[in-house]
Amino acid sequence: MGLTGRSTWVGALKEGLNPPLPPGDYVVALSGNPNTGKSTLFNRLTGLRQHTGNWPGKTVASAAGRYSFKGQNFTLVDLPGTYSLLAHSPEEEVARNFICFARPDVTVVVTDATCLERNLILVLQILEITNKVVVCVNLIDEAERKKIAVDLPALARELGVPVVGTNARAGRGLEELKTAVYRVASGLERPEPLSLCYDGDLEAAVGGLEPLIASPGGRGLSRRWVALRLLEGDPGVINSLQKYLDLGLSGPLRQALLTARARLGENPGERAATAIVKKAEAIGSRAMAPAEGRHDHWDRKIDDLVTSRLWGFPIMLALLGVIFWITIAGANYPSELLAAGFLWLEERLTDIFVAAGWEGWVYGLLIEGVYRTLTWVVSVMLPPMAIFFPLFTLLEDLGYLPRVAFNLDGLFKKARAHGKQALTMCMGFGCNAAGVISCRIIESPRERMIAILTNNFVPCNGRFPILIALSTIFLARGGGIWENLLASAAVMAAVVLGVAATLLVSRILSETVLKGLPSSFALEMPPYRKPQVGRILIRSMLDRTLFVLARAVLVAAPAGLVIWLMANLEVKGLSLVNHAAAFLQPVGELIGLDGYILLAFLLGLPANEIVIPIIIMGYLSSGSIMELESLADLQALFVANGWTWLTAVCTMLFTLNHFPCGTTLLTIRRETGSLKWTLLSFLIPTLAGFAVCFVVAQTVRLLGLAG
Amino acid sequence: MKNGLIPLNKLSIGSCGTVKMLTQKGPARRRMLDLGLVLDTPVEALRKSPYGDPTAYRIRGAVIALRAEEASRILVETISVDD
Numbered sequence: 001m002g003l004t005g006r007s008t009w010v011g012a013l014k015e016g017l018n019p020p021l022p023p024g025d026y027v028v029a030l031s032g033n034p035n036t037g038k039s040t041l042f043n044r045l046t047g048l049r050q051h052t053g054n055w056p057g058k059t060v061a062s063a064a065g066r067y068s069f070k071g072q073n074f075t076l077v078d079l080p081g082t083y084s085l086l087a088h089s090p091e092e093e094v095a096r097n098f099i100c101f102a103r104p105d106v107t108v109v110v111t112d113a114t115c116l117e118r119n120l121i122l123v124l125q126i127l128e129i130t131n132k133v134v135v136c137v138n139l140i141d142e143a144e145r146k147k148i149a150v151d152l153p154a155l156a157r158e159l160g161v162p163v164v165g166t167n168a169r170a171g172r173g174l175e176e177l178k179t180a181v182y183r184v185a186s187g188l189e190r191p192e193p194l195s196l197c198y199d200g201d202l203e204a205a206v207g208g209l210e211p212l213i214a215s216p217g218g219r220g221l222s223r224r225w226v227a228l229r230l231l232e233g234d235p236g237v238i239n240s241l242q243k244y245l246d247l248g249l250s251g252p253l254r255q256a257l258l259t260a261r262a263r264l265g266e267n268p269g270e271r272a273a274t275a276i277v278k279k280a281e282a283i284g285s286r287a288m289a290p291a292e293g294r295h296d297h298w299d300r301k302i303d304d305l306v307t308s309r310l311w312g313f314p315i316m317l318a319l320l321g322v323i324f325w326i327t328i329a330g331a332n333y334p335s336e337l338l339a340a341g342f343l344w345l346e347e348r349l350t351d352i353f354v355a356a357g358w359e360g361w362v363y364g365l366l367i368e369g370v371y372r373t374l375t376w377v378v379s380v381m382l383p384p385m386a387i388f389f390p391l392f393t394l395l396e397d398l399g400y401l402p403r404v405a406f407n408l409d410g411l412f413k414k415a416r417a418h419g420k421q422a423l424t425m426c427m428g429f430g431c432n433a434a435g436v437i438s439c440r441i442i443e444s445p446r447e448r449m450i451a452i453l454t455n456n457f458v459p460c461n462g463r464f465p466i467l468i469a470l471s472t473i474f475l476a477r478g479g480g481i482w483e484n485l486l487a488s489a490a491v492m493a494a495v496v497l498g499v500a501a502t503l504l505v506s507r508i509l510s511e512t513v514l515k516g517l518p519s520s521f522a523l524e525m526p527p528y529r530k531p532q533v534g535r536i537l538i539r540s541m542l543d544r545t546l547f548v549l550a551r552a553v554l555v556a557a558p559a560g561l562v563i564w565l566m567a568n569l570e571v572k573g574l575s576l577v578n579h580a581a582a583f584l585q586p587v588g589e590l591i592g593l594d595g596y597i598l599l600a601f602l603l604g605l606p607a608n609e610i611v612i613p614i615i616i617m618g619y620l621s622s623g624s625i626m627e628l629e630s631l632a633d634l635q636a637l638f639v640a641n642g643w644t645w646l647t648a649v650c651t652m653l654f655t656l657n658h659f660p661c662g663t664t665l666l667t668i669r670r671e672t673g674s675l676k677w678t679l680l681s682f683l684i685p686t687l688a689g690f691a692v693c694f695v696v697a698q699t700v701r702l703l704g705l706a707g
Numbered sequence: 708m709k710n711g712l713i714p715l716n717k718l719s720i721g722s723c724g725t726v727k728m729l730t731q732k733g734p735a736r737r738r739m740l741d742l743g744l745v746l747d748t749p750v751e752a753l754r755k756s757p758y759g760d761p762t763a764y765r766i767r768g769a770v771i772a773l774r775a776e777e778a779s780r781i782l783v784e785t786i787s788v789d790d
Contacts, residue, residue, distance in 0.1 A: 083742060118742070273740040281767075309757045407758075
C-alpha cells in the first residue's frame with residue numbers, strides 16, 4: 001500500500017485532467033448520470049464555457065475550473081456523465097478513477113429531478129465510496145412543470161447527506177449548493193450517509209474478506225467497498241484497484257476470495273447491484289410524489305411525429321434543409337457587405353503603402369498575400385458560420401439529436417456500427433476533431449475505431465462554407481428564392497452523400513480490417529428542453545464561430561504569405577504556383593478538378609477554411625487581375641479559369657471526401673495512439689474522394705454533359 | 708392477468724411488462740443492471756424507430772432505446788392493462 005496521495009493524484013490527472021489542480025483549493029468533483037446538466041452547472045459556477053447540449057455523453061473529457069466562495073478557492077472538475085461507477089467505457093473509467101482514487105474533497109452528484117429514481121442508483125454507489133457527498137437535484141423547474149414533486153428534506157434524511165435543489169440554467173439554488181459544498185469540504189458538516197445492507201450471505205463474505213485487505217492508504221477507500229468490488233470480480237475495476245492502491249491479490253486474500261466466490265455462486269455482483277437498485281426505488285418512492293397522469297404528454301406527442309415511420313425521415317431532412325436555406329439566404333448579403341468593406345479598407349491601406357513608398361514586394365506580401373487571404377476567409381466563412389452554428393446548437397439544445405440517432409440506428413446497425421455513431425457524426429458537423437474526441441462515448445473499441453475513421457465524411461464547419469459558397473455561386477446566382485432553395489438542396493445532397501459514405505465505409509471496415517458484430521447499445525432519449533435562445537446566440541457566436549474563425553485566421557495569415565511567395569517567385573519564367581499547379585494538372589483533370597484546386601486542398605491541410613482563398617490566389621497570380629467585390633465576380637473568375645458546373649460538383653465532392661485537416665489528424669493520432677490507424681484515416685476518405693470524383697467526371701464527360 | 712415470459716423485443720408497443728430474467732453475460736449485463744433493469748422492474752414499450760429497430764422503452768422514468776439483440780435477452784412477464 002505504499003502509494004501516497006500525491007501519486008494517486010498524478011495517476012488520475014494523467015487520465016485526462018488538464019491543467020493540474022492548484023494547491024490549497026478544495027477539489028470538488030461533479031458527477032452524475034449523462035445529460036443531467038452537469039456542464040451547465042459547471043459553467044454557472046465557474047463562469048467557464050464548456051459546450052453544453054441536450055444529449056447524453058456530451059462531456060467526454062473532464063474539464064476543470066475554479067470559483068471562490070467565502071474566501072476559499074474551489075477547483076471544480078466536470079466529470080463525464082456515467083450511469084454507474086462499475087462500467088467499461090473510457091469516459092466512465094475516468095469518472096470512477098477520479099472519485100475513487102483521486103479522493104476529491106467533495107463529490108457533487110448531479111441528478112435529474114424528472115428521473116430521480118434511476119439517478120439514485122449512482123448516488124448510492126458513490127455513497128458507498130465516500131461520505132463527502134452533496135446531492136444536487138437539478139432540473140427542478142422541469143420536474144415542477146411536469147408536476148413531479150420532489151421532497152428534498154425527505155431525500156436528505158433518507159440519504160444522510162445534504163441535498164440541494166437547483167435549476168442550473170436559471171441559476172436557481174446555486175448559493176445553497178455552494179454553501180453545502182463549502183460546509184462539507186471544510187468539515188463544518190460531516191454527512192453520515194445511509195449504509196446499504198446486503199443479504200446475509202453477501203454480508204458474511206464481505207466480512208470475511210475485510211480483515212485481509214490492508215488499509216488502502218490514508219485517504220483510502222473503505223475496505224468494505226474494496227471487498228465488494230473484489231467479490232464482483234470485474235476485471236476493469238480490479239485493474240484500477242491494483243494500479244492505484246497497489247493491491248496485491250495473492251496469499252490468503254486470494255484464497256479467501258476464491259472460497260467466498262464459490263460459496264456465493266454465480267454473480268455476487270448482481271446481488272449487490274440489485275440491492276442498490278431496489279434501495280434507490282424505495283428511497284425514490286418515499287421522496288417523490290409520482291406525477292398525476294402522464295407527465296410527458298408533449299414529449300410523447302413530439303416523438304410520435306419525429307420518429308414515426310412516415311414522418312421521421314422527411315422531418316429530419318426538412319429540418320436540415322431549412323437550416324441550410326436560412327444559412328444560404330442569410331449569408332449572402334453580409335458576405336458581400338464584408339467583402340466590399342474589406343475592399344474599401346484595402347484601397348485605404350494601399351494609399352498608405354503608396355504614400356510610404358512600400359510599393360514593391362512588401363505591399364505584395366502583406367496586402368496581396370496576407371490581407372487578401374485573411375479577409376476572404378472572414379467574408380466567406382464568417383456569415384454562414386454565424387448563422388449555421390446557432391441554428392444547429394438550437395437543435396442540440398432542444399434534444400433532437402438523440403432522436404436522429406434513434407431514427408438512423410437501423411442504418412448504422414446494417415453497417416455493423418454502433419448506434420451512438422450517429423451522435424459522433426453530428427458532432428462532426430461542428431468540427432471533425434471534436435467529433436473524433438466524442439467517439440469516446442462508444443464503448444466497444446472496434447466500433448469506436450469505425451466511428452473515428454469515418455467521422456471525416458461529414459463536412460465540418462470549415463468545409464460547409466466551401467459547399468455553400470460553391471452552390472451559391474453556381475446554382476443560386478440570382479439569390480432569389482428558387483436559387484437559394486436549389487443551393488440548399490445541393491448542400492443537403494452533399495450531407496446525405498456524406499452520411500451514405502459514412503455508412504458504406506463503416507460496413508466495408510466491418511467486413512475487412514475491423515471485423516465483428518455490433519456490441520450492446522442503449523441510447524437514452526432525454527426529455528425535450530426549452531432551448532436557451534439568448535445563451536445559444538451568444539455562446540455559439542463566441543465559442544464556436546469566433547473560435548473557428550480565429551483558428552482559420554491563424555492559419556490563413558501564414559498560408560497567404562506562402563501562397564503569395566509561391567505566386568511571385570519565378571523559376572524559368574513561371575511562378576512556383578504555376579509550376580505546382582501544372583504538375584498537379586493531369587491528376588486534377590482526371591477527377592474533374594484542376595491543378596490549382598488540388599494544390600489548394602493540399603495547402604489547405606492545416607485548415608480547410610483557406611481552400612477557396614488559395615484557389616482565388618492561384619487564379620489571380622496567373623494573370624487575370626481583377627477586383628473581387630462580390631460572389632458574382634468570384635463566379636466570373638472561376639469561369640474565366642475554365643470552371644463548369646462539373647468542376648463545381650467535383651470540387652464539392654472532393655470537399656466532402658478528402659483527407660482530414662491537420663488538427664483532426666493529430667486528434668486521431670492521440671485518440672487511437674497509432675500511426676497506422678491515423679494513416680488509414682488519411683487514406684480512406686482521400687481514396688474515396690478520388691474514386692467518386694473520377695467516376696462522376698468521366699461519366700459526365702463521356703455523356704458529353706459538361707458543357 | 709398473466710402470460711408466460713417473453714423477450715422484451717416481443718412486447719407490443721404500448722404495453723407493459725416486468726423484468727423476470729436477464730440472459731446477457733458480462734459487461735452488457737452490467738450495463739442493463741446500471742440502467743435499473745433488475746428483477747421485477749416495470750418496463751413499457753413506447754415506440755419503434757422508423758426501421759422497426761431499435762425500440763424505445765420507459766425504464767424507471769427514463770426513455771431508453773434498445774436494439775432487438777439486447778431486448779431479446781431481457782425476459783419479461785406482460786402485464787395486461789384494463790382497457
